[in-house]
């Protein structure tokens with residue numbers, strides 16, 4: 152019999168991480184023919200929200216997306232890949248790291264185009280913030296990301 156995960160209890164980043172992939176078409180382009188920044192932001196937010204909801208198993212809303220820079224264009228015809236993993240969890244807040252890559256399907260060349268951190272809040276049935284499961288830190292990288300996320304979240308809430 153296959154083991155089932157405890158949906159309510161602590162969860163590792165691996166339990167919720169996802170990859171959201173989409174082929175970039177002319178409808179995603181800006182006037183220069185590259186992929187519109189807004190399309191990238193939307194996909195980043197979607198990937199982050201899915202990871203947050205997979206972690207919490209509750210509805211989650213976006214409360215913050217850290218500033219994003221666009222150093223490399225994504226081109227029409229490339230596969231845009233958004234890899235999202237939970238990096239930090241407070242009480243109801245869930246920070247997700249989203250890495251964006253563009254893959255040339257013909258040459259296999261992969262370019263890292265953006266990285267982003269977004270924060271989601273888990274909601275209860277009353278629509279108010281609700282506790283999210285604790286994040287289980289299994290690896291050194293989990294612990295590093297968590298510590299950095301805690302500091303980022305401290306700065307965000309100090310600014311708010």
Ligand SMILES: CC(C)(COP(=O)(O)OP(=O)(O)OC[C@H]1O[C@@H](n2cnc3c(N)ncnc32)[C@H](O)[C@@H]1OP(=O)(O)O)[C@@H](O)C(=O)NCCC(=O)NCCS
Pocket residue numbers: 211212213214215240241242243244245270272278279280304307308311
């Ligand atoms: C998300 C929302 C329900 C939170 O309401 P709230 O009254 O601020 O709730 P809380 O005070 O309990 O704060 C919830 C969490 O957000 C965190 N938070 C508050 N301001 C923040 C900010 N600027 N950046 C990151 N996290 C923030 C708090 O620290 C808290 O985290 P914790 O529970 O881990 O300690 C409310 O702000 C909201 O509805 N926002 C609109 C969401 C939305 O429409 N998003 C776009 C579409 S999805």
